[in-house]
Amino acid sequence: MPLHVAWRILNHQKGRTALALGGIFVAILLIFVELGFFIAVPQGGMLIYDHMRFDLLVCSNKYIFQAESWQFPRDRLDEIAKNAGVAQVKPVYLGGAKWQDPGGGLRLDIAALGSDPQAKLFAAPEIDSQIDVLERPDTVLVDSQTRPIFGPLQPGRQVEISGRKVTIGGDYDLGTGFLGLGVLLANEANFFLIFPMRRPEAVNLGLVALKPGADPDQVARELRSVLPNDTQIFTRPELSSHEVSFWTTRTGTGLIFGSGLVVAFVVGIMVLFQTLATQITRQLPQFATLKAIGYSSAFLNAIVLIEAVLVMVIAFVPALAVAIGIYSVIRVQTLLPVNMTAALLGGVFATTLVMSGISAFLSLGRLRRADPAEIF
Amino acid sequence: MAEDAIVTVPDTRRSVPLAWRNLVANKRRLIRSSAGIGFAVLLMLVQLGFERGFFNASLGVIRQLDGDLFIMRASKYRFGAEDPFARRDLDAANGVAGIAGIVPLYAAWQDLFWQEPGGDKSYLIQGFAFDPDRSPFLLPEVNEQRDRLKQQDAVLVDRRARPFLGMAGDARETTINGRTVHIAGSFALGPDFMSNGTVMMSDRTFAGLLTGNRDNPAAVPVEFGVVKLQPGADIAAVQQALTAALPKELRVLSKPQLIAFETNFQADLSSAGPIFWMGTFVGFVVGMLISYQVIYTDLADQLPQYATLKGMGYGTGYLVRIVFEQAALSAIIAFVPAWLLCLLVYYVIGALALLPLHMTLALTLLSLALTLGMCLLAAALAIRRVITADPAEVF
Numbered sequence: 001m002p003l004h005v006a007w008r009i010l011n012h013q014k015g016r017t018a019l020a021l022g023g024i025f026v027a028i029l030l031i032f033v034e035l036g037f038f039i040a041v042p043q044g045g046m047l048i049y050d051h052m053r054f055d056l057l058v059c060s061n062k063y064i065f066q067a068e069s070w071q072f073p074r075d076r077l078d079e080i081a082k083n084a085g086v087a088q089v090k091p092v093y094l095g096g097a098k099w100q101d102p103g104g105g106l107r108l109d110i111a112a113l114g115s116d117p118q119a120k121l122f123a124a125p126e127i128d129s130q131i132d133v134l135e136r137p138d139t140v141l142v143d144s145q146t147r148p149i150f151g152p153l154q155p156g157r158q159v160e161i162s163g164r165k166v167t168i169g170g171d172y173d174l175g176t177g178f179l180g181l182g183v184l185l186a187n188e189a190n191f192f193l194i195f196p197m198r199r200p201e202a203v204n205l206g207l208v209a210l211k212p213g214a215d216p217d218q219v220a221r222e223l224r225s226v227l228p229n230d231t232q233i234f235t236r237p238e239l240s241s242h243e244v245s246f247w248t249t250r251t252g253t254g255l256i257f258g259s260g261l262v263v264a265f266v267v268g269i270m271v272l273f274q275t276l277a278t279q280i281t282r283q284l285p286q287f288a289t290l291k292a293i294g295y296s297s298a299f300l301n302a303i304v305l306i307e308a309v310l311v312m313v314i315a316f317v318p319a320l321a322v323a324i325g326i327y328s329v330i331r332v333q334t335l336l337p338v339n340m341t342a343a344l345l346g347g348v349f350a351t352t353l354v355m356s357g358i359s360a361f362l363s364l365g366r367l368r369r370a371d372p373a374e375i376f
Numbered sequence: 377m378a379e380d381a382i383v384t385v386p387d388t389r390r391s392v393p394l395a396w397r398n399l400v401a402n403k404r405r406l407i408r409s410s411a412g413i414g415f416a417v418l419l420m421l422v423q424l425g426f427e428r429g430f431f432n433a434s435l436g437v438i439r440q441l442d443g444d445l446f447i448m449r450a451s452k453y454r455f456g457a458e459d460p461f462a463r464r465d466l467d468a469a470n471g472v473a474g475i476a477g478i479v480p481l482y483a484a485w486q487d488l489f490w491q492e493p494g495g496d497k498s499y500l501i502q503g504f505a506f507d508p509d510r511s512p513f514l515l516p517e518v519n520e521q522r523d524r525l526k527q528q529d530a531v532l533v534d535r536r537a538r539p540f541l542g543m544a545g546d547a548r549e550t551t552i553n554g555r556t557v558h559i560a561g562s563f564a565l566g567p568d569f570m571s572n573g574t575v576m577m578s579d580r581t582f583a584g585l586l587t588g589n590r591d592n593p594a595a596v597p598v599e600f601g602v603v604k605l606q607p608g609a610d611i612a613a614v615q616q617a618l619t620a621a622l623p624k625e626l627r628v629l630s631k632p633q634l635i636a637f638e639t640n641f642q643a644d645l646s647s648a649g650p651i652f653w654m655g656t657f658v659g660f661v662v663g664m665l666i667s668y669q670v671i672y673t674d675l676a677d678q679l680p681q682y683a684t685l686k687g688m689g690y691g692t693g694y695l696v697r698i699v700f701e702q703a704a705l706s707a708i709i710a711f712v713p714a715w716l717l718c719l720l721v722y723y724v725i726g727a728l729a730l731l732p733l734h735m736t737l738a739l740t741l742l743s744l745a746l747t748l749g750m751c752l753l754a755a756a757l758a759i760r761r762v763i764t765a766d767p768a769e770v771f
Contacts, residue, residue: 026665068500107451107459250540255729267415274412278673333650
């Protein structure tokens with residue numbers, strides 16, 4: 001019954017309702033954008049991992065985050081391979097190199113990933129189809145999201161990587177994450193030609209693939225009990241929470257986007273409250289009449305609450321549609337993995353529900369002024 | 377002046393501040409609408425402040441360099457990228473007129489790993505090194521304590537570094553690259569978006585940490601030659617002479633040019649600019665919507681009054697002016713508390729996120745212009761109602 005009244009109120013003055021919906025639409029959009037950044041910016045640290053094929057990650061016990069991974073002895077990988085649940089173990093080498101055009105120009109920092117091409121590090125068909133290119137001597141693949149300052153990335157271009165002449169064999173599109181301005185892929189032999197000081201015995205990351213049916217948590221526990229404490233094991237969810245919490249709590253990222261989110265939340269409540277309060281003021285005579293007829297305050301409160309939730313739900317749909325559009329713009333502009341996930345959608349929906357609840361509660365005070373004796 | 381106007385022009389259209397009276401007629405509504413617009417202003421100010429803070433963080437250490445000209449490799453693409461050159465390359469500058477002195481500045485962004493005192497993890501940090509007799513920094517704390525750097529393996533640490541590095545504590549000792557160093561003092565600089573903390577040391581300690589041999593610092597390549605000019609020397613002329621005298625691989629920048637060099641890099645290549653501009657734009661749109669709602673509702677409520685004014689013979693131009701005046705006034709009324717609240721927000725977030733958030737005149741003017749813009753734009757959208765107000769229909 002209050003639902004019916006609330007619906008009739010919204011239907012009564014369509015222009016005014018449209019105005020209210022517009023305000024709430026923007027408030028929801030604001031939450032989508034700020035929450036999107038809050039979630040996506042730390043996720044930049046997981047971008048490269050997300051494209052890698054593995055069930056467990058092995059790394060040094062000194063590991064900080066992907067770009068500060070430290071090294072551990074390659075022998076540890078042989079020990080891991082002995083576990084009954086492990087199907088394959090692949091070493092990954094990571095290094096920071098300097099990129100320069102042979103003709104001179106800027107010496108730019110680029111991250112280099114070294115691995116056996118046959119190990120198929122990445123779940124990316126475009127890399128798999130270029131395995132023969134990766135096998136060529138002094139040839140690398142370059143991530144196409146490497147910044148324009150590096151110049152054209154067309155195959156056949158010669159560049160100097162840390163002083164060594166290398167040919168760009170092709171490109172692939174995974175994103176550079178938080179590894180820096182550019183990323184290149186090389187086979188192990190080429191990697192060690194670029195980094196003559198590095199030894200194959202010191203590995204940055206080990207990617208462990210499990211046999212079908214093996215439980216990652218179980219195998220991780222077994223490996224932890226046999227490995228010396230110079231290495232550590234992450235399951236995928238553990239790695240994700242480690243990287244995200246590094247960026248969220250250890251850098252300014254979490255606070256900056258967190259405070260953006262808090263301000264957006266307050267602004268959203270202000271918009272909703274403004275809208276609801278205006279609506280109630282307009283309909284004060286009607287509410288007073290209902291009171292005079294004998295409807296309880298609880299009934300009137302319910303109408304306002306339902307009205308708040310209704311406008312919010314209706315405005316949510318176009319806000320979602322526009323947010324998906326904005327996310328794709330942000331992805332292009334900032335190269336951040338801002339995606340509309342179910343969790344994000346649910347989170348924004350829950351947040352906006354809370355917002356409309358708070359703003360409805362705030363505007364109830366106005367309803368108490370509905371005095372049948374005074375209104376006419 | 378105002379009294380004068382009342383005496384000589386009895387016409388009320390000049391003497392009655394109608395826009396102001398409309399605004400304050402309903403105090404409760406004024407507070408509500410100011411709060412709505414004000415929070416949108418706060419949103420814009422916070423986003424703009426972050427954008428500025430991001431740039432200021434990356435420029436913080438450059439601004440603290442005590443030099444008129446800076447010699448660096450021509451292939452360097454940003455301040456914080458290692459691209460050093462041989463120290464003897466600076467010798468060519470010795471004969472150039474107008475130079476009072478050149479201080480070699482050593483720097484590392486990828487090579488120094490600081491162990492958290494008492495902890496077991498080591499983290500990449502930013503490190504600067506120089507001859508303790510000639511500091512290339514303006515930081516008074518560094519210059520007061522530079523003699524302490526003459527002790528073997530002594531370092532000064534940034535107590536505004538990110539807390540997990542443990543630089544702010546009272547630990548006297550830790551390791552860098554596995555070698556024990558003595559914490560001889562601290563200074564306040566703050567992290568940027570690339571480095572979490574900074575240490576300063578002597579060139580000898582630096583050479584020891586990087587090469588294991590502290591007795592031959594001259595063999596370690598230099599990141600910058602920090603040039604001080606003689607009083608009265610023409611910066612541009614010396615810059616030209618220096619460039620001509622030095623090897624082709626080196627370039628010479630003045631301090632403003634070095635700041636512009638880093639600013640351009642950050643603006644072109646980092647995601648932070650677009651993120652915060654987008655945030656500002658969203659704040660603008662939200663603010664416009666809020667003020668549209670406020671103005672539209674006000675106009676709707678006062679439509680009979682406007683129609684009456686029209687009926688009395690006031691022209692549309694007058695009514696339009698009133699609406700715009702009212703919009704501008706509500707912009708300013710909302711702006712002031714938002715600006716004050718923002719000072720507090722900057723202070724708190726700046727201290728927590730170690731970000732240099734400062735309210736500047738430029739930021740104030742920009743945000744005030746945006747606030748006025750959004751309110752006036754909202755008024756322009758809402759004004760149709762007044763223009764079409766028909767005195768005959770309203771009652």
